[in-house]
Amino acid sequence: xxxxxxxxxxxxxxxxxxxxxxxxxxxxxxxxxxxxxxxxxxxxxxxxxxxxxxxxxxxxxxxxxxxxxxxxxxxxxxxxxxxxxxxxxxxxxxxxxxxxxxxxxxxxxxxxxxxxxxxxxxxxxxxxxxxxxxxxxxxxxxxxxxxxxxxxxxxxxxxxxxxxxxxxxxxxxxxxxxxxxxxxxxxxxxxxxxxxxxxxxxxxxxxxxxxxxxxxxxxxxxxxxxxxxxxxxxxxxxxxxxxxxxxxxxxxxxxxxxxxxxxxxxxxxxxxxxxxxxxxxxxxxxxxxxxxxxxxxxxxxxxxxxxxxxxxxxxxxxxxxxxxxxxxxxxxxxxxxxxxxxxxxxxxxxxxxxxxxxxxxxxxxxxxxxxxxxxxxxxxxxxxxxxxxxxxxxxxxxxxx
Ligand code: PMT
Numbered sequence: 001x002x003x004x005x006x007x008x009x010x011x012x013x014x015x016x017x018x019x020x021x022x023x024x025x026x027x028x029x030x031x032x033x034x035x036x037x038x039x040x041x042x043x044x045x046x047x048x049x050x051x052x053x054x055x056x057x058x059x060x061x062x063x064x065x066x067x068x069x070x071x072x073x074x075x076x077x078x079x080x081x082x083x084x085x086x087x088x089x090x091x092x093x094x095x096x097x098x099x100x101x102x103x104x105x106x107x108x109x110x111x112x113x114x115x116x117x118x119x120x121x122x123x124x125x126x127x128x129x130x131x132x133x134x135x136x137x138x139x140x141x142x143x144x145x146x147x148x149x150x151x152x153x154x155x156x157x158x159x160x161x162x163x164x165x166x167x168x169x170x171x172x173x174x175x176x177x178x179x180x181x182x183x184x185x186x187x188x189x190x191x192x193x194x195x196x197x198x199x200x201x202x203x204x205x206x207x208x209x210x211x212x213x214x215x216x217x218x219x220x221x222x223x224x225x226x227x228x229x230x231x232x233x234x235x236x237x238x239x240x241x242x243x244x245x246x247x248x249x250x251x252x253x254x255x256x257x258x259x260x261x262x263x264x265x266x267x268x269x270x271x272x273x274x275x276x277x278x279x280x281x282x283x284x285x286x287x288x289x290x291x292x293x294x295x296x297x298x299x300x301x302x303x304x305x306x307x308x309x310x311x312x313x314x315x316x317x318x319x320x321x322x323x324x325x326x327x328x329x330x331x332x333x334x335x336x337x338x339x340x341x342x343x344x345x346x347x348x349x350x351x352x353x354x355x356x357x358x359x360x361x362x363x364x365x366x367x368x369x370x371x372x373x374x375x376x377x378x379x380x381x382x383x384x385x386x387x388x389x390x391x392x393x394x395x396x397x398x399x400x401x
Contacts, residue, residue: 015043
């Protein structure tokens, strides 16, 4: 990875179980050509011995702010000046809070204040801690100060729970760190994304919906943000936290999603429709709860507007990327959708199979455009999203948009 060649990365390791992965991260960064030095907090040394990091980095590990020997060899100011970038991985909830409040009571937090190099954090914590408003507020504050946030991913956690809060894998971190040194792929662009399901009301207490969790669309929003774009995420009902730095517009029905998109589409350069929009809605929504009467009941449905097709038909509209969720003959159906809707690109995925598609943490995409295709994954949606953003940037440039 040429962008990391010769770059000096100061890796801050804080006290979380994901610290064991950071040894591999050092190795991967070095393989990509970076020089790596490691600063550990006291908590981190409880999880992994400094000797491990010394062995993989080939450099002494820095632990203490007030260690006279370390200060003589390379104090916090020297380390702060040495770094081309500071990456804190894993970054615990405590580390984020201390950084947000400008504490400088250990070597790592002191370096955070003393360095002029860009700072990135790779959060890792239990999903409830991650979703806590205190953590989210701290993160938003850090983000406003220019700190880059990589991840977290979601999936099985060390505490036995499942959800958002896993540190990104070392290879993913190497990839996003490389992005810090090149011109961000989507710098200066506005990316509009739809995500999640829609809900079509039947009466005041019932609705029609689908199994979309929003994970794919939220991961794309985060990847687009990391690639330097201004991102607006129009989200159907889902409980995921908003990726840092992303503007979120919550909607419920397909009609509301269409209005939110129509308002913003002409001001965006890329539109990515990952939402699972209901194709039909009730002809008439009952004003009061429908009573149980006969043995059978019939609901009359009418077609919803096709949000994606409407955006693709705009004169001088954005580069338009659709999704195709298929249970059979994926390639042919997706190609047909791409042509019918007049899309620049379509990303097809299997649904109704375990381990990908709806509500899974992983996915695999078959991405199609006029005269070409690419396979992404299988892998975590966070990684697939980054690869998709890379592909979109490349295709858009090749089309001369
Ligand atoms: O949210 P997750 O749980 O992470 O799951 C991700 C996903 C499976 C929902 C996602 O990867 C995906 O496939 N999204 C598209 C789902 C879908 O509705 O596909 P479709 O083949 O029915 O629709 C084709 C395209 O038209 C989609 O881009 C859709 O957003 C768009 N569409 C459809 C109907 C409509 N009225 N308006 C639209 O814009």
